[in-house]
């Protein structure tokens with residue numbers, strides 16, 4: 245058990261990568277706060293953890309809403325007493341709205357940036373004071389290659405994910421001497437609810453696979469092992485790092 249006695253918050257823990265990480269963290273002995281905007285999803289992850297004998301708390305949270313994030317961190321403290329790990333994972337890709345810069349609406353831009361970037365910052369802002377009190381912690385940003393390269397026709401998502409890298413590196417410098425390590429995981433293309441609409445078309449699905457040396461799309465559980473490593477003491481010298489988990493997609 246690599247995370248015994250640790251308390252972890254996983255945002256967007258109701259589906260996809262967040263759900264896989266929340267369940268795996270609980271299997272590794274962590275007590276898990278599932279911070280998720282959709283109640284049914286968040287509850288189902290917390291229930292699954294509890295049924296398997298783990299400890300979990302679901303807190304309905306919109307990560308872009310400051311008061312809700314503040315309350316979520318306080319609820320974690322009330323229930324479990326401290327916070328050791330934050331996984332900033334909740335993000336949106338508004339696939340039918342996100343587009344080229346001059347065609348974007350301010351609403352699409354604002355919703356995307358507010359969830360994907362402001363949300364990561366707010367969750368850090370309201371959990372770091374508790375980590376400082378305890379003398380350390382690990383913050384993991386789920387990033388995207390989109391933020392390194394900027395992909396066509398998703399300008400808002402690309403910008404939000406670019407900001408995630410800069411925020412991660414800035415925070416990694418700022419808190420290293422406080423014992424708080426900040427790192428990023430960069431998943432490849434995953435078969436998760438985020439891509440459900442696109443991958444419901446077998447042709448679209450098949451278009452991606454030849455570009456992935458592993459010969460398949462990723463699945464949410466592919467990301468969980470790296471998230472355990474970065475949360476555990478095994479990664480105690482890893483600070484400000486960017487860790488690809490993409491089946492080799494970055495080679496091409």
Ligand SMILES: NC(=O)c1ccc[n+]([C@@H]2O[C@H](COP(=O)([O-])OP(=O)(O)OC[C@H]3O[C@@H](n4cnc5c(N)ncnc54)[C@H](O)[C@@H]3O)[C@@H](O)[C@H]2O)c1
Pocket residue numbers: 255256257258259260261262279280281282285305306307308332333334335336359363386387388389430431432433434435436437438439464
């Ligand atoms: N799916 C991919 O191919 C892919 C690739 C690279 C990076 N990523 C990144 O991985 C992370 C997880 O992606 P996923 O594919 O699991 O997504 P997903 O859409 O399958 O799951 C995201 C979860 O976050 C929740 N959520 C959305 N907005 C929220 C909010 N404001 N507050 C709280 N919860 C909210 C959703 O309800 C959902 O349960 C994201 O940061 C995403 O950008 C995904």
